[in-house]
Amino acid sequence: MVSYTGNTGSMLLLLVLTLITLSLSHTDFCYDDGQCDPYAWGDYYPSCHPLLDAHHSPIDLGQQEIRDGGLDALELSGFNSTPTGRWRLTNQGHSVVLEVGGGLSVSGGGLPGSYRTVQLHFHWGSASSNGSEHTLLQQRFPMEMHIISVKSTYPNLTAALDDPTGLAVLAVFIDLVYVDNDNFLQISSALPFITYKGQEKSIRPFPLLTLLPHANLSQYYRYHGSLTTPPCSQAVLWTVYEVPITISWQQFELFISGIYSTQEGAEHAVLLQNNFRHIHPAYSTVYASRHAHLLSSTPQQTTLTLTLTLTLTTLIPALGLIS
Ligand SMILES: *[C@@H]1O[C@H](CO)[C@@H](O)[C@H](O)[C@H]1NC(C)=O
Ligand SMILES: *[C@@H]1O[C@H](CO)[C@@H](O)[C@H](O)[C@H]1NC(C)=O
Ligand SMILES: *[C@@H]1O[C@H](CO)[C@@H](O)[C@H](O)[C@H]1NC(C)=O
Ligand SMILES: [Zn+2]
Numbered sequence: 001m002v003s004y005t006g007n008t009g010s011m012l013l014l015l016v017l018t019l020i021t022l023s024l025s026h027t028d029f030c031y032d033d034g035q036c037d038p039y040a041w042g043d044y045y046p047s048c049h050p051l052l053d054a055h056h057s058p059i060d061l062g063q064q065e066i067r068d069g070g071l072d073a074l075e076l077s078g079f080n081s082t083p084t085g086r087w088r089l090t091n092q093g094h095s096v097v098l099e100v101g102g103g104l105s106v107s108g109g110g111l112p113g114s115y116r117t118v119q120l121h122f123h124w125g126s127a128s129s130n131g132s133e134h135t136l137l138q139q140r141f142p143m144e145m146h147i148i149s150v151k152s153t154y155p156n157l158t159a160a161l162d163d164p165t166g167l168a169v170l171a172v173f174i175d176l177v178y179v180d181n182d183n184f185l186q187i188s189s190a191l192p193f194i195t196y197k198g199q200e201k202s203i204r205p206f207p208l209l210t211l212l213p214h215a216n217l218s219q220y221y222r223y224h225g226s227l228t229t230p231p232c233s234q235a236v237l238w239t240v241y242e243v244p245i246t247i248s249w250q251q252f253e254l255f256i257s258g259i260y261s262t263q264e265g266a267e268h269a270v271l272l273q274n275n276f277r278h279i280h281p282a283y284s285t286v287y288a289s290r291h292a293h294l295l296s297s298t299p300q301q302t303t304l305t306l307t308l309t310l311t312l313t314t315l316i317p318a319l320g321l322i323s
Contacts, residue, residue: 028093029041029044029045029094029229029230030261031094031261031272031273031274031275031276032273032274033261033270038050038277038278039278041230041232044230045230045231045232047226047231047232047233047234048230048231048232050278050280053283054226054234054283055164055223055224055225055226055234055283055284056225056226056232056234056280056283057133057134057225057226057227057228057236057238057277057280058133058134058135058225058228058276058277058279058280059134059223059225059279059280059281059282059286060134060135060136060137060138060279060282061134061135061136061137061221061240061286062136062137062294063137064282064286065221065286065287065288065292065294066285066286066287066288067287067288067289067290067292067294068110068222068287068288068289068290069290070110070290071109071110071220071222071287071288071289071290072108072109072218072289072290072291073108073109073217073218073289073291074106074107074108074109074111074170074217074239075106075107075108075109076104076106076208076209076212076217077104077105077106077107078103078104078105078117078208079104079207079208079209079212080207080209081103081207082205082206082207083100083101083102083103083104083205084101084205085101085205086101086202086203086204086205087099087100087101087202087203087204087205088200088201088202088203089187089190089191089194089200089201089202089203090194090198090199090200090201091194091195091196091197091198091199091200091259091260091272092121092197093197093198093261093262093272094229094261094272094275095121095122095123095272095275096121096122096187096191096194096255096259097119097120097121098119098120098121098187098203099118099119100117100118100119100120100205100208101205102116104116104117104149104208105117105149105152106149106168106170109220109222109239109289110222110287111165111168111237112165113151113152113153114151114152115149115150115151115152115167115168116149116150116151116152117147117148117149117208118148118149118150118157119147119148120145120146120147120148120208120211121145121146121148122143122144122145122146122174122255123143123144123146123228123275123276124142124143124144124252124255124256124273124274124275124276125140125142125143125256125273125274125276126256126273126274127256127257129273129274130142131143131144131273131274131275131276132144132173132174132276133146133171133228133276133277134171134173134240135279136173136242140276141173141174141175141244142174142175142176142252143173143174143247143252143255144171144172144173144174144276145171145172145174145211145245146169146170146171146228147169147170147171147172147208148167148169149167149168149169149170150166150167151163151165151166151167151168154166160235161227161231161233161235162233162235163235164224164234164235165224165235165237166233166235166236167227167235167236167237168236168237168239169236169237169238169239170212170239170241171238171239171240171241172211172212172213172241172244172245173240173241173243173244173245174244174245174246174247175244175245175246176246176247176248176249176252177246177247177248177249178248178249179248180247180248180250180251181245181246181247181248181251183206183210183211184211184247184251186203186204186206187203188247188251188254190203191254191255191258191259192254192258194259195258195259195260195264196260196262196263196264196266197260197261197262197263198263198264199264211245212241212245213241213243213244213245215243216241216242216243217241218289218290218291219241219242219243219289219291219292219293220239220240220241220242220288220289220292221238221239221240221242221286221287221288221289221292222237222238222239222240222286222287222288222289223238223282223284223285223286223287224236224237224238224284225238228276228277229277242292242293256271256273257271259271259272260272
């Protein structure tokens with residue numbers, strides 16, 4: 001009997017080990033394909049667990065910032081020139097990623113040192129849902145761009161993930177208007193060539209500054225957070241610009257209706273939509289730069305509107321204007 005129990009124990013152990021191995025070999029992740037979503041990432045990537053008290057991203061902005069007068073515009077070295085060589089735009093299945101060559105770096109603005117810019121990518125929604133990752137006063141923008149830079153002392157992105165300040169990410173909200181953003185054409189015109197996961201297109205470099213809200217670079221929020229994709233490493237100093245850039249509805253359409261999360265020829269082609277992670281509570285202080293306008297002043301406007309409305313509703317009947 002003892003040996004029987006022992007065998008059951010071994011079989012259970014074997015089963016558990018098999019399950020663990022299966023889990024570890026599951027390295028892909030998903031957004032909203034019905035079977036799984038970001039809330040389940042923690043099953044395979046422990047540091048993505050949403051219940052963990054930690055520096056998770058994204059967060060809601062605009063309500064709780066503390067102004068830090070020392071936070072001026074970042075130094076964006078090389079962002080204003082046209083690098084030589086080619087850049088590569090890839091459909092990675094979870095996003096569209098533009099790998100930029102060398103020559104670009106960010107520093108200043110309270111960052112502890114210099115960070116080498118390696119890539120940028122996008123998060124978006126669908127025709128009926130906005131898809132930025134961060135929210136401003138709980139409002140999502142249609143899209144969000146992330147420009148990723150790695151602390152210069154590390155050879156690559158992976159090597160920086162154990163350092164709480166290993167990465168600096170610039171986040172830019174994207175709003176929609178009727179006119180094309182010409183600075184965005186290099187990217188948007190390449191999208192039809194990378195319809196399916198794994199496809200890539202070489203593109204001509206351009207000054208990256210043209211994709212930033214260049215009149216308002218000194219207005220931003222800063223906090224310590226995480227990657228918003230597995231392994232969700234808490235290694236990011238976030239700079240979220242307050243003022244969005246704009247692209248046209250047509251350019252937006254190329255993302256939401258033209259990029260698939262599946263490979264060419266897949267039995268069930270799945271459009272890549274709503275590739276954003278849910279909002280987390282801010283775990284540490286969120287700072288506003290010296291020149292941020294702090295849209296948190298909105299509650300005062302609400303009070304003003306309310307007062308005005310109350311005044312009007314009491315005045316109007318008194319004036320006999322409502323018959
Ligand atoms: C979606 O974005 C548009 C444009 O910025 C904005 O007007 C709208 O309020 C947003 N909707 C939601 C639900 O956040
Ligand atoms: C990143 O750098 C580390 C440390 O030098 C190295 O071991 C690793 O192979 C590199 N990874 C990639 C993907 O290049
Ligand atoms: C952007 O910066 C310009 C120039 O400083 C300023 O006039 C404008 O109000 C800023 N825009 C926003 C939305 O804060
Ligand atoms: Zn991102």
